[in-house]
Amino acid sequence: MTVKSRLFGAAVGAIATLALAGGAIADEYPSRTITMIVAYPAGQGTDLAARYYAEKLSDALGQSVVVDNRPGAGGNVGTASASREEADGYTILMGASGTHAMNPSMFKDPGYDAADDFDPVAATIVIPMAISAHPSIGVSSIPELMEYAQANPGAVDVALPSVTAQLVLELLKDEGAPLNGINYGGSAEATAAVLGNQVPVLIDTLGASRRHFERLTPIAVTSPSAASSLPELASVAEQGIDGFSVTAWNVLYVLSDTPDEIRERLRDEMRTILNDPATADGMRDLGFELSPWMEREELEAWEQGERDRYGEVIRAAGLDGR
Template sequence: MMNQWKTWTRGLAVVALCPTLGFAQVQSHADWPNRAVKIIVAYPAGQSTDIATRYFAEKLSRALGQGFVVDNRPGASGNIGTAAAARATPDGYTLVMGASGTHAMNPALFPNPGFDADKDFDAIALTALIPFAISAGAGAPVNSLTELIALTRSKPGTVDAAIPSVTGQLVLEMLKQRDVPLFGIRFKGSADAMTATLGGHVPVLIDTVAATRTQLGKVKVLAVTTTTSMASMPGVKTASEQGLPNFTIAAWNALMVPKGVPAEIQLKLATEMRKILELPETQKALGDLGFERAPALNPTELTAWLREERRNYAQVIQAAHMKPD
């Protein structure tokens, strides 16, 4: 009888504790964030994704009262940092700024990138579209995209172009398909590619507008890959205006969390990001930095959009016969 009494009282104790444990769990979600939050960027500092993430990290820090810190983990075309994010504890204290390179191109380029772009992450917000610039070093014998096209066609495969990302490689392949036979030289990131261009080691640079504009006046920006000219690149014509009709491409960034982050945290983060993205000052700042406004999509719409992007990029990669380095 005594043993039965002990068993019964232990059961009561457990039952009594359950509501308390449940309340503590809800409280921890409601209090998020109560310490610093890390945003993994799978690219080096100075890359367009890094530039945009630092802007949003500052805004989130102010809005939520805790530090949001950028953690650069470059390597393997973004696979190293993205895989680390996929394996992170899903508690809301590790986020990742996904990119078209990591979450749309790499799944088609690499047999095993180290993560599943669809199953390992939940999408929070599409933050920006990222157009590209085609530029030349100060000593290069071209001053427009039209002149570059003529030069490459007169000397096929002899004009080198610095390529700092897989999306830059895609732009290069698209140029080749339009009979602009540049020879791509891969670099670890935007800073290294720009250094080589400024030093005259590589005559042409294909990189994002956001990364390129940091050296305006030191490189000659020949064209942008947008449908219309950009305020952040005054006087620069589009590729479509210079002999390559309908040549438009933009990468993108999307803030994501590892799969399993509690819904309350995801909702709070998505709500704050929506507020930040709707601020006029945010759109002006992104435009000044060389980004374009992204479509306003809720997380469900964004998930469907990302899946379609992966399908589209896979088709382009297959058609271009692209291979990872």
């Protein structure tokens, strides 16, 4: 056998070995517990959805998928820590519009590269934000909130548990509402401040807010129109501010160097879960809207488009590069 023939045979053998190894990885995965990192506190919208999908993935994969909350710095702490984990499929991230579309523009150095460090597996939900108020201020609509804030300039504080909530606030301020934002560590802290009448207004996800609507007055949702989970609550746009739209979202991510076979296994399982009618019902029960399924290239293009879109809004609001 010539040297050339031996080299060719070795190359073919190496390719075959890699192909078999890839198949073995897919067949063996998962063989132990998977950690799903959530960069927000327990009880926040992303956390609520993550726990639902973690349970469904546990059933589908035959291994436990446990949620690990790592909050801080608007989602930067948990997302940065996820970016430093092994790219073996045993650490996955339930990312959000905050961590992957907003923070890259809002922070000079969030501690990770949203585009390069992670690969999207599946978009899971769209999250309408909700604006609500303590009953003591007597407002129940956007026009009433605008009028109240203008009559009490500098005196109307708003509890903000996330960067998405802050963006909603800045857009309301652009419409002439003199509101003051107060940042909190998460939904539980922000909601407690409003329930305790320490702060009069709350901006948070609809899923986290609506359980408190017996004690808080719902004012509006920030999606273009009313949410299917609460159709009687009109949107900001429907109440007179044309074009107003801010919706959060969640996407399940793996680290960018995760083997293709593992990423595709997770995509296959998530496709099945998302196509189950019970999942749409479960998301509506939590106050969310189910994301439409997107193939990989479509998902990557959509995600980059969201990063570009929110980047423009953030720069226009002067929130960039903190």
